[in-house]
Amino acid sequence: MINRITEPAHKELKSSDKLPMPVERALKKVTKHSPLPLYHQLLQAMQSVLEEKLLESGSFFATELLIQELTGVSRATIRKALEELVRQGLLIRITGRGTFVSVKIPEDHILLPRLKSLTQDLIDRGMRPGTIVVHASVIDPPPHVRGKLQTDGQVLMTHRIRTGNDVPILYLVSYIPVSIGLAPDEKLPDSLYTLLEQHNRTVVSAVHTIRAVLIDEKVAEHLGVEPKSAGFSMDRTNYDASEAPVLYEEGIFRGDLFSYTIRMHNGSAI
Structure with a gap:
């Protein structure tokens, strides 16, 4: 069973000793x-x-x-x-x-609820997605994760930095039940949705919550921003076709790189 996944080389934006x-x-x-x-x-x-x-x-x-x-x-x-x-x-x-x-991330004009991975979202925005694995291990889930995933079994926990065009965008902690059939030498693709698809547990729905937060010191260091910078906190519970929860995620987005515009209608006009 997975006890530890080796961290890859930390891919970062490269500074220089001379001006462009x-x-x-x-x-x-x-x-x-x-x-x-x-x-x-x-x-x-x-x-x-x-x-x-x-x-x-x-x-x-x-x-x-x-x-x-x-x-x-x-x-x-x-x-x-x-x-x-x-x-x-x-x-x-x-x-x-x-x-x-600056990395120009186009505004996401949400007309209808859409479900897609961050990897696909960045590709759709014309960006090059990337992932830095900070840590990955199998753990006994904390109580709130146990409740979200409705499991008493062990989970694979990953801490990752998601990047767009090599710029840190999101610090993401994810949990997947080991019971879906994870192998001891499981390799993590950039998108955990892809990993779930490989185990025939395709995500078909999710409950996604976003809140405004001030980014704490630890996450700020990973995202390359000052502590207490504005950010967005998100948590998402992902479900497969049988409505079983297969992935729970908690993340912090940089507040200076994302904005969301939602188009709303009067209910009687729909």
Whole structure:
């Protein structure tokens, strides 16, 4: 039986010890001899790179130190300009690694309830899904998981970071009953829906709850955001065709990368 699944290499966004060429070219135009304040010069130079899409989504943009070494502008002024670009949604800040070009995740306009895995959802949004397995083991389920899965048996618990275009999006803890027939050397695909399908337990319905939360320190470190950043908490109980629960999930989404728009109708008009 599965006792431990080896963690894969931790795939992360890669920072750099030098500025990307488009950023360097734009910032070389910043000069103390211009009547325009340095803050506005910095902001306009960096905005031009981002608005002209000279760098790929998710790619390294800059650190405060690299910009200071090139321009001689104070760190406080650089930080203010970068924070404004983050506020505008053009950059994301990854703690300890610098700033990266924002991953544009299209809004999900929900017209009717739809059931699909996060892997398929990211593909539908034109993104490249990825998974980092932080931990996986077989455990005796805690009481609330036992209730959700309606089982007294052991479960496979996985802690994973889900990524889109290599950017951390979701920290996800999942539970699957071992009784579905998991093998001792079971390999985890990116989508646990695929794993369930391989065991003839296809998910056909789910109960999904979303709440607003502040991200705690441990999860914030995995997602590359500051502790107490805004996020979305979700829990989902997934059911197969016999209405048996086969997968329970608890996760935290980054709040700066997702938004949901729901179209509603007056009941009498449907």
